Amino acid sequence: MTICGRLHLPKLCPERQNVTDINTRQSPSSGWLTSMTPRAASSQVSSISRCVSKGSLCKPPSSHCLRRAQGYSSAPPQPERKLQQSSQPSGLKSWQRYAITMVIGGVVYGLYEGYSNKQARDAFIPYKLVKKDPVSTSASIFVLQPQARSPDLDTYKEAWQRGIWNFHFKQPQLQIVRAYTPLPPQDAPSVEGVSQLRFLIRNDAYGEMSSYLHRLPIGSQIELRGPNIEYELSPDVKQIVFFAGGTGIAPALQVAHALFSQKEHSKDKKLHILWANRKRDDCVGGHSDHSPAEPLVKKSTTSSNSPTLNASTKTAASNDQGLVVKELEQLKEKHPGQVTVEYFVNEENTWIDRDAVFRALGRFDDNDFSGRSSSSQEQRQILISGPSGFISYLAGPKEWRNGREQQGGVSKILAHAISMNPHNVKVWKI
Ligand SMILES: Cc1cc2nc3c(=O)[nH]c(=O)nc-3n(C[C@H](O)[C@H](O)[C@H](O)COP(=O)(O)OP(=O)(O)OC[C@H]3O[C@@H](n4cnc5c(N)ncnc54)[C@H](O)[C@@H]3O)c2cc1C
Incomplete structure (x- = not known):
């Protein structure tokens, strides 16, 4: 017998989303990638490239250059002679400098791509509540249609193939977030192009989010963030x-x-x-x-x-x-x-x-x-x-x-x- 962990996609911390309460079992992630903006990333690329192409003898090059790119340095001022030395084509041949620049550029581009995808996943997308079908006295199937900004259907399609996943719903007044699991699309020859989402949601009279959702009239806007793969x-x-x-x-x-x-x-x-x-x-x-x-x-x-x-x-x-x-x-x-x-x-x-x-x-x-x-x-x-x-x-x-x-x-x-x-x-x- 094996007991398995769940998959977690990284999330921005709720504070940064201005959301104070989340019931998913995921902990907010932190770290360099999460806190780096695209502008910072590109400024770092150019600073690093500059540093490397000057033939600076940074050892390791990235840490020194990154510190410089971040605009601070605890190192004592370098004597003029050393700077002159470093501008000479001393240790590195031009193809080596080119290779290093390409590698670092590739790494930063990869980080930026990951960052952009994550941004898209972490954004709340507005949906419209188009239908509420009662399943029982305490639960209904909610049907949601995307509004202006269309979701990334390919991502959803992939999620349907992968296993178990959910969306985060935002309660705008209380700034709380709860997870709900979409039901597979019905009678659809293919999930491709199916943008409507259905959720089975229990009405908990004392629950903040569920009672809020069940009170919403048809036509209301609901903001969703996902997909979040669980299994x-x-x-x-x-x-x-x-x-x-x-x-x-x-x-x-x-x-x-x-x-x-x-x-x-x-x-x-x-x-x-x-x-x-x-x-x-x-x-x-x-x-x-x-x-x-x-x-x-x-x-x-x-x-x-x-x-x-x-x-x-x-x-x-x-x-x-x-x-x-x-x-x-x-x-x-x-x-x-x-x-x-x-x-x-x-x-x-x-x-x-x-x-x-x-x-x-x-x-x-x-x-x-x-x-x-x-x-x-x-x-x-x-x-x-x-x-x-x-x-x-x-x-x-x-x-x-x-x-x-x-x-x-x-x-x-x-x-x-x-x-x-x-x-x-x-x-x-x-
Ligand atoms: C990954 C995941 C997927 C999920 N998918 C679904 C889904 O598809 N459908 C679904 O319906 N739910 C789903 N849930 C549960 C859902 O996210 C919410 O937890 C649920 O709707 C209750 O949230 P709430 O804000 O309404 O309740 P909360 O306000 O968080 O309250 C939680 C519980 O505490 C009780 N409570 C609150 N205040 C008091 C009080 N003062 N005294 C006594 N009791 C109190 C409430 O009655 C409730 O039972 C999922 C949860 C997870 C983690």
Whole structure:
């Protein structure tokens, strides 16, 4: 078993964005590149080039020249004789000076390119709220359309292929930022050119951002920054068991999108999703794909209305399907035999407990792994996404180390289930 860290794209520190509160688990980055402006970069190139072409004997050339370029020096004044000496073509031949200039120029250009791309990623782009489709009494799908400045669609297209990612939303009055995960585009032959974004957002009555977003009328402007990659799907991954809590289903749908759009062996890939919600309202019409012979575990026998499998089967008989359930059903139709879903509803006393986790891990099929070169760990992955309590309950908490949120060890129910299963797996807490 391997526990993996998450990918972090560097971010400008919130203070510099005039944003005071951010809920992403990324720490603000700092450092020379972040704090360097393009003008400073180009002035440094010219100062460095000047310094090198004069044949100055800087050792190492860059540090001395950089200090000079920055306009300060702690070195004592150089005697005139030395300066004259340095203007002679003493140590370096002209081709050497040229080569050094080219190398330094290339490095600075590379840094500047990176800086420009980062600037574009870190800028907030205005979107217009064009639709809000209720999914349940507490969550809606928000549809956003870019306004004047068009986003970099290529970057989004790349993100859709890469795995799990999010955007930062800005609350303009409070200057706070929260992350939300876009849902894969629907009914689009290609993600290319699709500029609308959809988000499943829960309305938390006491939450600053979510209640603000749910109060916004259609036509309002919302500013977004991204994409921020959280998890990168390796092309070697063949089987995934995904534990999703509440809106944690959005990353599961993203993974499905990335997994099945991979060109190689996409027909061999399998995804099993276990989706837990507090209320049936959030997943109306969802019925589990587990075998009827395997009853879901009844947590409590004291409650008179503690339905088990029968209740979910009854609900499934209804034609009513929530929007997210519909998307899951479409996914199953599009990839028959490759996608399976189990629903867990707390108010119906169905839980992702020990048995459920153990059964889920039993879906990893060793027969699918012949003749592949990559390690089986890479090929089988367990992903967990949802509120921090959900992740902790299943696999132990994520941890803060050196100002960054890290994966932490795998403990609790998942560790037990893994120890009982003979499979070699990689675990990601999203
Ligand atoms: C990478 C990532 C992706 C995410 N994707 C999604 C997504 O796709 N969809 C989605 O809905 N969410 C998503 N989230 C969660 C989202 O970013 C926000 O955390 C969530 O919407 C709550 O933010 P908020 O500002 O509304 O709540 P906050 O104001 O930050 O409050 C947080 C919690 O504290 C409680 N609280 C606040 N004040 C009080 C008080 N005085 N007393 C008691 N309780 C209080 C609130 O009820 C709330 O539950 C994601 C989070 C991350 C990190």
